[in-house]
Amino acid sequence: MSSNGFELPLRLLLAFRTLIDELHTELARQGHPDIRPMYGFVLQAIGPDGTTAVELGRTLGVTKQAAGKTIDTLERIGYAERTTDPRDSRRKIVRITPRGMDALDRSARIFDALRARWAAELGEERLQALESDLRRMTPGNPWRLDTPGWFGTL
Amino acid sequence: MSSNGFELPLRLLLAFRTLIDELHTELARQGHPDIRPMYGFVLQAIGPDGTTAVELGRTLGVTKQAAGKTIDTLERIGYAERTTDPRDSRRKIVRITPRGMDALDRSARIFDALRARWAAELGEERLQALESDLRRMTPGNPWRLDTPGWFGTL
């Protein structure tokens, strides 16, 4: 069956989905029940220095309006906040709140734990080979995902 | 960097997305410009013998209403059709049209070609190891994806 080209994409998706599901189960247990898969990516994309709606949209590969809506949501649930830029009053700097940082830190730790589980199951060597192979077959910068909603545009 | 747990899910998603993008570029070139990523999965889930909305929903892990909407779309663009079941007039059997079959056949061939490219790049042995590892870390039946829209519900 490994010669069936249909399986490869399916397994990649399934593996991703499995990891994300496990992450969110654990995140919910640790006090972040209303976080959704993409929020982690978005917070990561905002970065420690903050960003603006236009820039975030550019990073994520969506329109500034879509980025703005996402920021609205993140703000509403307390993971990000908008502040004005004193040097350009058109701009509003989006920053991650302490609660957002907490979610991000926990995500990182949970992902590490999940990776460790994979390593225990497959062996560190095989897992490193897998990661290296995936790195080889995918574009360089993993942040330019165009992810949020690209599967919605399915 | 391979010890950073964040990278694994990202690369899995990116790899999936890359394959799907390449598939659709090629599919568009071969006369199926308006097919969308999930249609292939859905057609696959419908299968050669047809199915019903309820059953399709069960297979894909979505509600029968969502399955019904998807069937509407597939019908509108000519990839599927509804026929009534003579033995149970409540049921409507959804069948793949010849055009739908054409898309499915081409998808299979394109996926095989993409897999061959991976094999050429990584070596057949490494690729088989990768597939086998992914199989080991994901649930058994790849069809029970819960895929359509799960990332929309992101």
Place this chain on the structure above:
DNA sequence: CCTATATAGTTAACCAGGTTGTCTATCGTG
């Protein structure tokens, strides 16, 4: 100095694909 152009952000209308809840028609069984 003052006008023209570019940029940041917001709002509105729409779309796709999901959800829940409700309703109708048909099947099948006690």
Place this chain on the structure above:
DNA sequence: CACGATAGACAACCTGGTTAACTATATAGG
């Protein structure tokens, strides 16, 4: 034959996208 279960359709709503239009501010040029 009546009643419960099942198939499908419809409506209202949610989320996360899109395009288009508008406001406010910044900046460069004549």
